[in-house]
Structures are given as C-alpha cells and as structure tokens.
Amino acid sequence: MIGFGAIGCTVFKVIKNDAEVRISQIVVHNEEMRAEVQAKVGDNVVVVSRISDLPQRPEFVLECAGHAALTACVLPLLASGVDCALVSIGALASDGMQEKLEAAARQGKATITLMSGAIGGIDAISAAKFGGLDEVLYTGRKPALSWIGTPAEELFKLAELSEATVIFRGNAREAAQLYPKNANVAATLAIAGLGLDHTKVTLIADPAATQNIHTIEARGVFGQMKMEIQGNPLPENPKTSALTAYSIIRAIKNRVRPVVI
Ligand SMILES: NC(=O)C1=CN([C@@H]2O[C@H](COP(=O)(O)OP(=O)(O)OC[C@H]3O[C@@H](n4cnc5c(N)ncnc54)[C@H](O)[C@@H]3O)[C@@H](O)[C@H]2O)C=CC1
C-alpha cells in the first residue's frame, strides 16, 4: 500500500483481520512517518519510505497517497510488472500522465485499475459509452471548510459563507488540476465516459452540508441516468468520503475471490 493517511489507515484496519488477504508492505512519505506508521501497524508489516527499499516484489499495489505518488511510485512499479490500483485519479488530467501510465503498464505487462472511489455508477457510465453518450454532468458539494487549502479559499471567505456557493464551473480536466484532493471523482467519471475535456463539472461549498454529496447526470443512447451519493466523510480527513476506502477493500477482495463483483 502506498500512503497511510485517512484512506490507508481505514483500509488497513479492515483488512488486518481478513483471512484471505494481507497488506504486507506499506510505503510512506518520509522517514519520520515511517517510525510513526510502523508503531501503528506492528512488526508483521514492512514500512519503508522509498519503493526501492521494499524487500519483496509486491503482488498488487494500492495507491492512496495523492497525485505526486503516481510519478514517484506507481510508474516504476507498473513498468516492473506490478498491477496497481489507484485512487488519485485526478493526476491523470495533467502532464500526459494517462499516457505515461499506459506506457508503463504496457512495458511491464501490468494492469492499472482505477477505483470508483467516493462515487458509484462508474460501471453504468463506462458501459453507456459504447452506445454513445451525449452529456455527462458531475456536481460535487462539500462542507464549506472542506475547501480550505484549495483555490476556492482565495476566491471566497469560506468560513463566512451563509449559503451554498458555486466555487468552480468548468470541465473535469480543469477541476482535477485545480482541486487535486476534491475532484478525483470528476476525473474518474470523465475517464469512464465522455473524457476529461467534455465532462461538465460544478463544485459547491455548502456551509449547511455535513456530508460529501456527489451527483451524476448522464444521457445518451442508453437513456438517462441520475445518481446521488450522500457520502459520510472519514473522521481522519473530512475531504475524503468513507466509500473511497471501501472501494479499495472491494478491489482487494476481488483479487482473491472466485466471483468478482
Ligand atoms: N478517487 C476518489 O474518490 C478519491 C481520491 N482521493 C485521493 O486519495 C488521496 C489520499 O486521500 P486521504 O487518505 O484522505 O489523504 P491523507 O492526506 O489523509 O493521506 C495521504 C497520505 O499519503 C502520504 N503520501 C503523500 N505522498 C506520498 C508518497 N509519495 N509516498 C507515500 N506516501 C505519501 C501523506 O503523507 C499522507 O499520510 C488524496 O490525495 C486524493 O488524491 C481522495 C478521496 C476520494
């Protein structure tokens, strides 16, 4: 597992009691974090701060570390033949990253699995694409203070908002680049459907919201779809919905189960 923040820690807590799978190695950001995480996970798990220090070739890697980890860890792992699952999917919107990942995966004959993360309905959009999609819209609404540390903080007085306020309107590529910790789902939806440049995104800071609310609207040859998830945030990081961690657990279990769902 790469990254041991809110998502990593939640995944680890569930998987550590699982009879079928084991998280055996964790890559953290730096040496200081290494000691801290080692103390949390115990001596049966190897914790390193660089992939070159991993004592064993991993069988399957889960990235839950943030956009920078794709270059530092995921590209070399794929190129060396290790299958990787990603949650920092917004990173694919920048610097030709989508092409770089595909090239590394081809080189290593490995696969990249993009997690559905905090949203559902990716299966429907991805299937509907083959009939033809006309329009896909994504709206992400989070509590006002969840936008602290993003460009919205410079544009709005987030702590003083008295009503739901649109902080961004544009396409999924711009959203993912401007809001790397809040628009991964916009990028996921876009990659599944109409693409990063043609998926319309609205982001809202809502002082009354206590959850992360994701709405998908799509129409095409398949018909229409409207879906909303009212996601509970992880206590360790309110920007992140708990479902993101559960989507990783699903991916891990699907690696070992005879029936994949
Ligand atoms: N696809 C989706 O639906 C979602 C995706 N995300 C993505 O997941 C990422 C992680 O989310 P959280 O766990 O909530 O964040 P977090 O901030 O709680 O944890 C991230 C951890 O990764 C570590 N890290 C950063 N760079 C690293 C590197 N190169 N190698 C190893 N560790 C590294 C950080 O030190 C931190 O401990 C977010 O940055 C975001 O990009 C988050 C929410 C939803």
Ligand SMILES: O=C([O-])CC(=O)C(=O)O
């Ligand atoms: O966890 C969520 O609600 C979604 C999120 O942050 C993202 O799309 O990056």
